[in-house]
Amino acid sequence: MSNKTIEDIENRIASLLKRSDLSVTESRRKILHLFLEQPGALAHGDIERKAGEKFDRVTVYRTLQAFVDKGIIHTIPTADNSIRYALCKDDCSAGHHHDHHVHFVCSICNNTYCLDDVVTPEIKLPKGYHAEQVEVVVEGVCKNCKGRE
Amino acid sequence: MSNKTIEDIENRIASLLKRSDLSVTESRRKILHLFLEQPGALAHGDIERKAGEKFDRVTVYRTLQAFVDKGIIHTIPTADNSIRYALCKDDCSAGHHHDHHVHFVCSICNNTYCLDDVVTPEIKLPKGYHAEQVEVVVEGVCKNCKGRE
DNA sequence: GTAAAAAGGCAACATAGTTGCAAAATATTC
């Protein structure tokens, strides 16, 4: 990876933080970096393991909370009760997530992916129920694990 | 409620446990009772509060785990990272859940319902992904809270 | 560069979940 590219990423991170009214600190840059350098979602534990040597546990919690509040990342509910986080697309903003894509959890590698191109379907509810948000999580075998089973 | 009805429920509970190769104990009867006497799902915390005075925390954990293993109840993933449990329909069996209905979480009363008549839709995944299970959780306003807002 | 504001680190705490083991309850056998 060239220096140019590294600089680009750093600039992207800084502008993302500034746009969100967050001061640019080392922990926030580091954690955003983790999200940008890989395609899938990260569980809190992953982040703590990867950033936890340098930063306090509390800082990780507060950083993730700030990112969610500002619409930089969103949470993904999963059956195993471990919150996962993934970067939002650009149309999310502070206090207002537009997170209408399907999430995919691989049962082999345990990675979580945002399938940005797969929109959540309309669900016909029984009379009296009113839907505000629909979460779809698909479990199965991902692209990378298929064939390697 | 007549004695007849109470006896009926107790019999139903005992036969459900025996069918699942679980011995009939006080804690299991009590916790099953909690599920049968109300329509929605229960969070672990609810169960511990309602059964926890009589039984140890550990017993509640182990009882719920046993029920999930035997296909008596199933878990519902939610965004707030609190596992909820609900009774399975009769076609679930040990180690094999057939849980293809949509779940509904009310944002007002915070109750969770299994919409047994609403089946999870087919999701068209990108090439290379293979779906094994689809979880749909709808958040909104439930039948009972509608109009009372 | 300095002052104000924001974020981080630490400690202490609260909640959630797990494990091993001895005691108690349940099931089984005769």
Added chain:
DNA sequence: GAATATTTTGCAACTATGTTGCCTTTTTAC
């Protein structure tokens, strides 16, 4: 229905996860 084998329970101790208050450090604004 009593004795034995099996299962389940409660307890204690532990790990993991998440939160709060306060003081120090870093960042920002001027």
